[in-house]
Amino acid sequence: MPSSKYKKIYAKRLEEHGKSGRSFASFCAEIGICRAAGYKWIDRHEDFREAKELFDTFRVAMLEDIALEAAAGRLPASNFNALKLLLQSTAKEYKQNALNGDEPHEEAKAPTQLNITFREVSAEEALSDLVPGAQDG
Numbered sequence: 001m002p003s004s005k006y007k008k009i010y011a012k013r014l015e016e017h018g019k020s021g022r023s024f025a026s027f028c029a030e031i032g033i034c035r036a037a038g039y040k041w042i043d044r045h046e047d048f049r050e051a052k053e054l055f056d057t058f059r060v061a062m063l064e065d066i067a068l069e070a071a072a073g074r075l076p077a078s079n080f081n082a083l084k085l086l087l088q089s090t091a092k093e094y095k096q097n098a099l100n101g102d103e104p105h106e107e108a109k110a111p112t113q114l115n116i117t118f119r120e121v122s123a124e125e126a127l128s129d130l131v132p133g134a135q136d137g
Contacts, residue, residue: 004037004040004041004044005031005032005033005037006041006044006045006048008047010031010041010048010051011045011047011048011050011051012051013027013031014027014048014051014052014054014055015051015054015055015058017030017055018054018055018056018057018058018059018062019058019059019062020062021059021062021063021066022059023059024038024052024055027055056090056091059090060087060090060091063083063086063087063090063091064087066083067083067087070083
């Protein structure tokens with residue numbers, strides 16, 4: 001078997017990379033490996049597998065924060081379609097398999113499943129949805 005470039009420090013670096021919202025592919029490029037090698041590391045190294053789970057969690061949380069800020073009108077010229085695409089491509093709970101008649105992923109069937117539908121709204125409408133009575137004043 002060829003030698004692996006894997007180092008234990010990569011697990012911690014992967015966790016931190018997830019907080020940036022960037023992809024697993026960008027992490028692999030940053031450390032100079034292809035994605036296939038990164039996925040092999042997930043299979044072969046328990047610490048890297050656990051770090052990948054944390055990476056996914058941190059990345060989704062960061063993207064959700066951006067989506068909530070955009071929905072509240074606190075981000076100028078936010079592109080809701082881009083945010084929707086990022087969330088759908090990142091997190092199983094945002095995939096729309098059910099709309100296509102497909103069976104959702106096993107993990108998406110968990111009781112913690114979260115489904116969000118995006119639509120474009122004005123900043124005022126978004127704020128009134130988030131803060132009851134915000135438009136009354």
